[in-house]
Amino acid sequence: MSLMDKWTGKRNGMVGQVGQVEQEALGSGSSRETGDEALSQALANFKLSVHAWSEAEFSRPRTVVLGVRHRSWRLAASVALGCTLVAAGVSGGVYEGEQRREAAKVAAEARAAEQQRLVAAEKARQDEEDLLAKVDSDVSRETPSAMEPLAQLMAEDEVQK
Amino acid sequence: MTMSTATEIAAQEFTCVVERHRPQIFRFLLASTRDVDLAETLTQECFLKAHRNWGSFRGESSAMTWLMRIAINLQKDHWRNRRMQFWRLTRTNSVDLDEASEWLPSGERSAEQKLLAKEQVKRVWASVKGLSERQRTVFLLRYVEEQELSEIALATGLSEGTVKAHLSRAVTRVRAELGGKR
Secondary structure, eight states: OOHHHHHHTGGGTHHHHHHHHHHHHSOOSHHHHHHHHHHHHHHHHHHHHHHHHHHHHHHSOOOOHHHHHHHHHHHHHHHHHHHHHHHHHHHHHHHHHHHHHHHHHHHHHHHHHHHHHHHHHHHHHHHHHHHHHHHHHHHHHHSOOTTHHHHHHHHHHHHHO | OOHHHHHHHHHHHHHHHHHHHHHHHHHHHHHHHOOHHHHHHHHHHHHHHHHHTGGGOOSSSOHHHHHHHHHHHHHHHHHHHHHHOHHHHTTOOOOOHHHHHTOOOOOSOOHHHHHHHHHHHHHHHHHHHTSOHHHHHHHHHHHTSOOOHHHHHHHHTOOHHHHHHHHHHHHHHHHHHHHHTO
């Protein structure tokens, strides 16, 4: 039995079963035979490769240099990504706060202007009322009373008696 | 037979099982994850779980099938947890396909044959990477571990028909990868 026979599973009668499954996935004719051969070869090589890799890793004492380097690189990337996200979150929050403050300031200014306008309007109304009251007072003081001469005569008669 | 004697016998049996099947379980997990550290961790977890449940193993299937079932479930749980945890996702140590394809036994081959074999292995790895979790598990059990369809069905908890269907799709994909990029 050759090495390839061993790995392709001829010993355990696997080739027939592999072919059966493959046949459902393959076409027909000579191209299928060529495809079967290439596929079997590739699968055998794949198995050899995995077995070799596994045996080497299984029997070898662990070295963690590569893993640590990968981990540190990935950790740095994770930290950088995390920092970016945090910075984005914080700046977003600050921007939002600034926008709110700006809007509140504009609203306060608008309220103050409205207040001033109301005060000015009230003052103008008050001035107008005062003016009218003053005019009424002046006019009433200058106009003579209709009964005033009679009152004077009565006073003279009483004096003559 | 005293209680302590029975316990000792069970412990000896389990030790034999570990010695016999550990390389195979590790190999399957290594091929599934392409991550040596992770494969070792999952292998240890697999045997730890098997040790805890050794008393309930009734021998309805072979010890290898039973262990493989535990390993498959552990691997499934691991990937499920990873999908849920974004930060763990960024910390995978899987080797790339080129590195995985470097491994070939030092046999009686010419340089050209070795180059061809390496290229083939790389393409098979590429297609295995693109398979679904179930397809990959079935494919590896069949073509790397050389298990029978009935054993694969027992280990995965699928019917033989489903195993065949997954295997057929996986083989179609591998063949397309081999043929399409030649």
